[in-house]
Amino acid sequence: MNFTPIPTRIENLISTAIKNAQESNELPAVEQEVTLPPVKPSKIGNYASAVAMANAKLFRQKPLDIAQIIAKHLPSNELIEKAEVAPPGFINFWLNPSWVVEQINYIIEADENVFSQNIGQGKRLMVEFVSANPTGPLHIGRSRGAVVGDATARLMEACGWSVHREYYFNNGGRQMEMLGKSLQARYLQALGDSVELPEEGYQGEYLIDMAQKLVEQHQDGWRNKSWQDFKVYAENVIFEMIRATLERIGVRHDLYFNELDLYESNAVWETLEKLSAANHTYKSATRENASAEEIERAKHKGEGEAVWFRSTAFGDREDRVLVRSNGEPTYVLPDIAYHINKLERGFDRIINVLGADHFTESQVVKYGLTALGYDASKVDVILHQMVFIIKDGQEIKGSTRKGDIIPLDEVIDETGPDPIRYFLLARSTDNDVTFDLDLAVERSNENPVFYIQNAHVRCAGILRQVEERGYPADWDADADLSLLGNEERAFLLKILEMPEVMVAAHDTLSPYQLAFYTLELARAFHPMYEQVRVLHSDVPEDLAKARLRLYKATKLVFKRLLTLMGMNTPERM
RNA sequence: GCCCCCAUAGCUCAGUGGAUAGAGCGACGGUCUUCUAAACCGCAGGUCGAGGGUUCGAAUCCUUCUGGGGGCGCCA
Known part of the structure; x- marks a missing residue:
């Protein structure tokens, strides 16, 4: 299965074209390495390259001429239908429509591994994360x-x-000592002793609750225990709380x-x-x-x-x-x-x-x-950067060492896991996140979580209807994908950007780009869905088959994206 | 004072040197006998915080400044 990003494929073609042109002396041989600026989606064609401008000095020719020469020497391939040059030296590429629609079959074949890349080549990577003090x-x-x-x-x-x-x-160090001493104080307080919480101690109510449970279990039997004993106890209980909370948002x-x-x-x-x-x-x-x-x-x-x-x-x-x-x-x-x-x-x-x-x-x-x-x-x-929560218009900042924490569990109770996964991911890590609890539970297109999941749901709805109406499972297996129209192909092109988004997110360690891309894809999906019906009397059977195949692939892609973000993939709303 | 991050449409944000800077929301005007309207269509909106520099080309790179956030402990 080859899901090499399209821009990379085009860059390779350009490299070959340059070598070809140099061999035929239409471009000069040069010592320095030719710079290959990234190929990007284009408004004019499907993709565009600025390679001619970038190397004008190197080749000592006009960008427009270089572009013409490169376009002329592109090796024959199944990917590109045509390449045209535009001033001041862009090369615009149009993808071969039959190559494009054929990708639907590869996507369906790849199933849950769709668009996997092999950049890591199986090498071992550790990701350390959360690591919150218990x-x-x-x-x-x-x-x-x-x-x-x-x-x-x-x-x-x-x-x-x-x-x-x-x-x-992080169960060593002074903070844990403070935890043990804080619980000890809460325990003694629960027994009625007039003990002060240590200075810089933990003020949260969870320690009061924990102390209350200790009293229920042991009465005053722990009165002579050391702070170390309280520390170990608190650590175990709190750690189990953290583990359970993480589990609720699908983090293991x-x-x-x-x-x-x-x-x-x-x-x-x-x-x-x-x-x-x-x-x-x-x-x-x-x-x-x-x-x-x-x-x-x-x-x-x-x-x-x-x-x-x-x-x-x-x-x-x-x-x-x-x-x-x-x-x-x-x-x-x-x-x-x-x-x-x-x-x-x-x-x-x-x-x-x-x-x-x-x-x-x-x-x-x-x-x-x-x-x-x-x-x-x-x-x-x-x-x-930090997370701010807006609830009823009020902005609160969390801090463990003061009392004003907002436990994640409370937020999960309110919104479910998916809005947390999405909103906290969908910003550049360089920026603060403002998590709006009201928006997170809103059922409208303002809430990207519902908007994205609804795309998956709509695909699922089509597949379900097909099944309910008694069509065989392999009904679309022999679909003629060339019947797909402009709207379907335009959307498919958006799907085919996913490999380059994955690679970019990988290279820059920016998983938030996946969240952005998913929303963009959903925004391309819904308008198409309105226009591109499958089970409708106006749609001929051949076309219905081809469209069904596209929706099958689309569902897999949304599932892949949602899964990469750790979100659920509902079949119905 | 020193270090890190940020400043782009009314709002929330994309944009890792390339074409006329993009989305969504909000505003305004429309669309449900068809696979769920939690949806769709149309329209409007910009001194990319400011100045200087590098470049054929800068929102993007360098520099100075302004305004915000965070960090500067024998805490983690």
């Missing part, structure tokens, strides 16, 4: 990472990578990697030793080149000697603390150890999906890997 229920801000990460994983699989999904379970991980394992295996301290042995660390109360002000502040706070990573040697803005003066590592050290672990597990590539507030952290990890001789370029990071 300190509270998953909230809407974190869910963007879940949606983007999962869609990325699905996209990369469709592009030929062998994908492993991982959740870094292959492995939950425990941060604590990095301590138990000694990986954290080995990483420190390696960094120190390579002379990338130093002990000091303040970082090297600290300002007088900083030194004064450290003195004032009575800071002891910490272990610092000289990350500035690798381009960092300032050195980072690896081990606090109390002997406990900061998050930086286990993070580096974790990424070493990832690379040593043999992954060819690693993608981390993080909130933009983790930008510095992701940089420092890379500096650490570089310092120890690992190939940091194997690690890519998708940083996403």
Whole structure:
């Protein structure tokens, strides 16, 4: 099955044409590499290339002449019907209609693997995403990472990578200590003791509920338990909450990697030793080149000697603390150890999906890997901006450390999983997302989720009607696809853009492009659907068969897209 | 102060150096005896935040500035 994007096919033809032209001396042989600007959809033909303009200087000829020469030397092929030159030097391509309609058969043959690419060539890719601290229920801000990460994983699989999904379970560190102490306080409060929640403790109601359950189960039997016991308990309960929430939006991980394992295996301290042995660390109360002000502040706070990573040697803005003066590592050290672990597990590539507030952290990890001789370029990071929720016109920002979180579960209760999957994916990760709860449940063409799924439903409706009216399953097998008219072919051309969208989304790690494309496809679909009937007295049987085949292919394509986004594919509304 | 991101139609947003910058919504006007109208058709709408630069060609690349968001902890 060959689903090479059409622009790539045309670029290959152009390359060959240029070589042919050079062999016949109509274009000069050149030392430098010919630049091939991307072939793009065109208003005039189906696709267009600006290759002649891009290489005018190189070939020392007028773009218009170069374009003519290239067009003349295009090798014979089944894809292109004709190529015409337009000023100032564009080459416009018209696709061969019989090639175009024939793709319907390939799509149906490919079924759920339709438009799969083989860019990854089976190489191993880890996508790490969500990785929320198990300190509270998953909230809407974190869910963007879940949606983007999962869609990325699905996209990369469709592009030929062998994908492993991982959740870094951050159960070490000070935040977890705070969680344990917070639950302990809530438990004692539930017993009637006058205990204050620790400063910077977790204020969410879920800990009050959890404490209440502990009292119901054990009465005052936990009064003398340590905060560590409360931590382990809270961690397990909360983790199960997070896992269940993710399941509700169709997100699953292959492995939950425990941060604590990095301590138990000694990986954290080995990483420190390696960094120190390579002379990338130093002990000091303040970082090297600290300002007088900083030194004064450290003195004032009575800071002891910490272990610092000289990350500035690798381009960092300032050195980072690896081990606090109390002997406990900061998050930086286990993070580096974790990424070493990832690379040593043999992954060819690693993608981390993080909130933009983790930008510095992701940089420092890379500096650490570089310092120890690992190939940091194997690690890519998708940083996403924040999620805002609008409910009844009011905008609320989620934050775990304050009380004003919006649990993802509550949003799922309200909208179901699909609007969350779509709206949180369908923006460039560089931009904030505003998730409008009112729009998410709206049943109209303003709501892209319903609009897109309705396209799938309409296809399903046709297939169902065909079955109900007693036509045999292979009724359309011998359909003459050349009967399809302009509207069908125009829509089919839009379908055939999907491979190039997948490749672009893959190359730029931008799964949101799939969401955009799907909406565009739906917008092309519905107008055609109005015009292009299958089971209607005015439609001759031969044409009905051909159209049915197109709708079969269309349904598969929408199903593929919805599945890539982790959305449901309803048969009926 | 330093770092990252953003600024495109009234609104929400696409647009990884190419042709006259695109969609949807909203506004206005139409369409249901046909596979579900949760739909469709028509019409209107622009100083691409501002200035400078690179280029045959810039919304796109470089630079300065303005305005927003985020990050700058011995938290993660």
